Structures are given as C-alpha cells and as structure tokens.
Amino acid sequence: MIELKKVSKSFRKGEKVIDNINLEIKDGEIFGFLGPNGAGKTTTIRMMTGILEIDDGDIFIDGNSITNNPVEAKKGIGLVPDTPDMFLKLKGFEYLNFIADMYQVPEEVRKERIAKLAKEFDIYDALNNKMETYSHGMRQKMIVIGVLLHNPKNWILDEPMTGLDPKSSYYLKEKMKQHAKEGNAVFFSTHILEVAEKLCDRIGIINDGKIILLGTYKEIKEEFKNNTSLEEIFMEITKNVE
Numbered sequence: 001m002i003e004l005k006k007v008s009k010s011f012r013k014g015e016k017v018i019d020n021i022n023l024e025i026k027d028g029e030i031f032g033f034l035g036p037n038g039a040g041k042t043t044t045i046r047m048m049t050g051i052l053e054i055d056d057g058d059i060f061i062d063g064n065s066i067t068n069n070p071v072e073a074k075k076g077i078g079l080v081p082d083t084p085d086m087f088l089k090l091k092g093f094e095y096l097n098f099i100a101d102m103y104q105v106p107e108e109v110r111k112e113r114i115a116k117l118a119k120e121f122d123i124y125d126a127l128n129n130k131m132e133t134y135s136h137g138m139r140q141k142m143i144v145i146g147v148l149l150h151n152p153k154n155w156i157l158d159e160p161m162t163g164l165d166p167k168s169s170y171y172l173k174e175k176m177k178q179h180a181k182e183g184n185a186v187f188f189s190t191h192i193l194e195v196a197e198k199l200c201d202r203i204g205i206i207n208d209g210k211i212i213l214l215g216t217y218k219e220i221k222e223e224f225k226n227n228t229s230l231e232e233i234f235m236e237i238t239k240n241v242e
Helices: 041-048 070-075 092-102 107-120 136-150 166-181 193-199 217-223 230-238
Strands: 002-012 015-025 030-034 056-061 077-080 154-158 185-189 202-207 210-215
Touching: 002 041, 015 041, 015 056, 015 210, 030 041, 030 166, 030 193, 041 056, 041 154, 041 185, 056 070, 070 077, 077 136, 092 107, 092 136, 107 136, 136 166, 154 166, 166 185, 166 193, 193 230, 202 230, 210 217, 210 230, 217 230
Parallel strands: 030 185, 030 202, 077 154, 154 185
Antiparallel strands: 002 015, 002 056, 202 210
16 A cells, blocks of 8 residues: 655745645555646655655555655565666666565576566567667566566556557556556556556546546546546646646
8 A cells, every 4th residue: 555645845945846645545456647747747756766855744655654664665666767767787687686686586586587577578588688778668678577576565657658569568557457456556657548547446637746636437437527538538627727
C-alpha cells in the first residue's frame, strides 16, 4: 500500500507545484496517474521514491515513512523513472546484477529471472553489450527488467511504455495485472489514455499540482454522462483548469 498524506512541494517560495495531495493506492490495484505535461506527475513520483524531499506532509510505503524511515520504505518499491538514460557505461548483465546486489537477490534466483525476463523482452542477446549502445527502447526494457528482477511489493512506473515495442508493452501490462492480482500495488503515470481506461482499477487526474478527479472508470463515466471515453473526459476537465 502507498499512502500520500497532505503532500505539498514548492520549488519557489509561494509557488506550489504539488498542493496538499491525499492519495491511497491499495494493495491489489492498478492505479493510473494522469495529467497534462507539467501537472506534477513526475514530481509526485520523485517524492514517493525519496528522490525529492517533501516540503509538507508525508508518504508511507507499507506503513514506512519515506521521510523518517527511507531505507525500509525504499525496499518496498521498484521505480521505472521517466528516462532510461542511466548507468550507460555498464553492460546489460552488469546493470542487472548491480540491481540484484542492491536488493540482495540470491545468485541462483537472479540467474533464472534475468534469463527469463530478458528473453521475454527480447533483449537477451544484447546483455553483453554496454547500455550506451542500446536504443531508447532497449534501455527502457532494461530499466523495466531491473524492477521486475527484485520483485518489490509496490511498483511505481513513470511512463513505463514509452519506447517499448508492442510485444514488450503487452508483456509489461500482463505483468502489471498479475502483480496486482497477487495482492500488490501498481502505480503508474501515462499519457496513453486508452491504456489507463482498459488497465486501471482506479484513476487519478492531476492538474496544476492538485488532484481534480479520482475514482474508478465506471464512477468517472457516471459523473460525465455526455462523454463516452476517458480521453473526452480528460480533455473536458483539464481545458479550463487554472
């Protein structure tokens, strides 16, 4: 479970980029986090994972405060960030073993998982190459595999399908469903509204640092009876929000 309690963040005095957000991502659900560019999605995710300090409020990962107990909180999360351009001097297998070492994945377990995941994402033959030689999509696959490798309880994914080919996107969506089905939490941001509509148990829309809509897709459709798709609802509620 992931809980955000009265979370705020300012980069300039008096200008809140995140304004008193309250959210609860329950075990067993896929939660879609939507919003226009600059709405606060990535800033929220960076606070959830301890990359950015929280100005006000707190965030809890399975009851562990990301502010007061960051090590325990971070053990319970796996992050796919908004850019895969990291650790580029490492070979693919070196990066995955580094992640496995960080999360204390046993030797035999990691070998099996690395082989299985790399083959599923069609990147196994490139594991001996440096990641700087990879395409954007290949780097994205490696970051996703790194998260799946140590199997954290809570997945936090920032635009995880960006750069993935259709086959890899399908595998990732299936794994998200299975992870939630096993009683875990999946939180992901996306600009692909059709994916959110079909995949998410609940949806939150953020604009100008505030949550402006929250609920299941069925609840949201009932509130906006004249709109038939999440895309239409999204356009309606974000076009005039200051």
